């Protein structure tokens with residue numbers, strides 16, 4: 001059985017995220033890292049493998065992104081993936097959610113995974129929806145924001161929170177599941193795993209290699225153009241207190257609340 | 264032909280409030296475009312003609328009804344795909360939540376359409392809809408232009424106001440759908456609520472909300488003590504509800520409750536968008552967080568950068584003293 005985990009490279013949490021006004025796209029010039037939400041997907045794959053209820057032979061990390069994105073793959077491999085696939089092509093740049101999901105699905109088609117796992121969201125685009133797009137193209141059942149995953153009757157029993165509380169859904173395999181960050185506590189990679197990551201097989205694929213129809217991807221192939229921006233309405237800044245002396249801080253809070261008749 | 268289609272979610276015989284908001288918004292936009300706004304529902308016997316007819320008062324002309332599984336996205340994609348194939352709607356709108364994200368994105372894939380999520384405003388320009396979405400921690404607004412003949416708009420919760428326009432009953436049209444094989448490969452085992460006690464946070468004037476920064480379930484005692492002296496209730500984030508630290512009924516946000524108390528005080532909450540959308544209507548927002556860069560400070564009236572473990576106990580004592588004095 002094979003699990004593919006979709007991972008993305010995003011600006012590091014410490015970098016202030018901004019749009020490059022000249023391109024209308026995310027400024028990706030700063031420090032980058034593996035999308036933190038994707039570490040939960042890798043951990044979920046590892047737990048399925050180690051759990052033994054499914055015979056998992058291989059965990060494959062897959063990314064679509066520029067050259068630098070190989071580092072996200074190295075990180076994914078250091079966290080437990082056995083090998084990785086880097087889908088990279090100038091034609092893919094500027095793809096919207098529908099185009100990105102289509103391209104990733106084409107790359108996955110060749111792998112024929114039994115389970116595809118994703119993170120709950122990327123830390124930059126925050127569209128939450130790549131899983132749903134990939135599933136539609138793979139014609140597989142799908143669920144997002146899953147926080148409990150058990151193997152039941154040869155399929156997956158998934159729990160997640162939706163608008164009316166906690167739902168439990170049984171899906172048969174192959175399936176596409178995006179996991180919420182409450183599903184697990186990702187492990188830290190060992191030094192040995194970090195050192196060995198670059199030696200694990202990494203396949204680079206172009207759009208043509210993956211059989212992607214170039215007219216459906218990239219900025220031109222995308223059906224939504226999100227390159228126009230405006231500033232949100234200005235909001236008055238609040239008062240900030242740095243707590244140095246807690247008694248004094250508390251006195252200030254009480255005075256603030258009292259002034260507004262909140263006590 | 265043409266027109267706007269709105270997906271209406273329901274649960275136990277009641278229509279979702281955010282869906283009603285989306286219908287109201289869809290009807291308003293349809294009026295500006297000079298087309299109709301219709302609704303689509305998928306489910307069982309509780310979707311009566313009478314219930315669905317009420318969508319007319321929010322501006323829906325027709326309601327397409329299909330019998331199918333509830334609470335799952337993929338059957339709804341099949342239904343909407345069929346309704347659009349037969350009737351040629353140019354836009355589909357979803358209220359906020361979770362299912363709308365999955366249905367909207369899956370539908371975009373099915374029909375090669377563009378999709379925008381977390382939309383807070385939609386405007387008509389040159390006979391087309393432009394969707395506006397706050398991005399990067401609400402620091403900017405991105406404007407989506409759609410290419411092709413279908414645009415999909417997924418609202419942020421509470422973005423679209425529920426408005427009754429006084430229209431008559433909507434016409435209910437039954438739709439027969441052949442579900443995709445993969446739509447039948449997911450089955451609902453149990454749906455809704457669970458996880459803990461039935462608490463009421465919607466009627467409280469004061470809410471003390473706790474997040475992952477409380478460190479452990481027992482940390483909520485600090486919030487309960489403060490709420491006790493302030494005469495309020497305790498609320499929570501998804502992170503701590505998922506972790507089993509506090510009941511789901513107390514959760515504020517996208518997949519929890521929307522509240523607007525006089526005072527909302529957050530302890531150990533980062534201020535993620537999905538939490539913010541459920542509490543930003545509060546009159547006064549106070550936040551305690553040890554990280555000066557926490558997003559919650561962007562929308563707090565009073566922010567305290569510090570350790571909640573030090574501040575909360577003393578604050579409780581001070582409020583108690585103030586009240587006693």
Ligand SMILES: Cc1cc2nc3c(=O)[nH]c(=O)nc-3n(C[C@H](O)[C@H](O)[C@H](O)COP(=O)(O)OP(=O)(O)OC[C@H]3O[C@@H](n4cnc5c(N)ncnc54)[C@H](O)[C@@H]3O)c2cc1C
Nearest residue numbers: 006007064096097118119121122125126127128129130379
């Ligand atoms: C600020 C901003 C706003 C945007 N708004 C929109 C919009 O409204 N509509 C739209 O269509 N596009 C939008 N985009 C473009 C969109 O973000 C990209 O198409 C992106 O490639 C996919 O979306 P995401 O990263 O937000 O995915 P999400 O759906 O948030 O990601 C979920 C998971 O999908 C997987 N994943 C995502 N991207 C990749 C990848 N490249 N390779 C491998 N796995 C991946 C990861 O497991 C990730 O955890 C926006 C981009 C930005 C920067």
Ligand SMILES: Cc1cc2nc3c(=O)[nH]c(=O)nc-3n(C[C@H](O)[C@H](O)[C@H](O)COP(=O)(O)OP(=O)(O)OC[C@H]3O[C@@H](n4cnc5c(N)ncnc54)[C@H](O)[C@@H]3O)c2cc1C
Nearest residue numbers: 474475476500501502516517518531532533537538553571
């Ligand atoms: C589809 C979807 C739906 C969602 N729905 C909801 C929803 O309905 N409601 C909701 O709340 N979230 C929801 N979320 C999750 C949301 O994105 C955040 O993950 C969540 O709100 C974070 O909870 P938190 O603030 O408790 O935890 P964190 O983000 O982990 O924040 C903890 C904070 O505590 C601070 N802290 C730590 N220790 C201390 C200390 N000693 N003193 C002071 N501060 C401290 C930290 O600095 C940090 O800012 C949803 C997400 C998705 C994708």
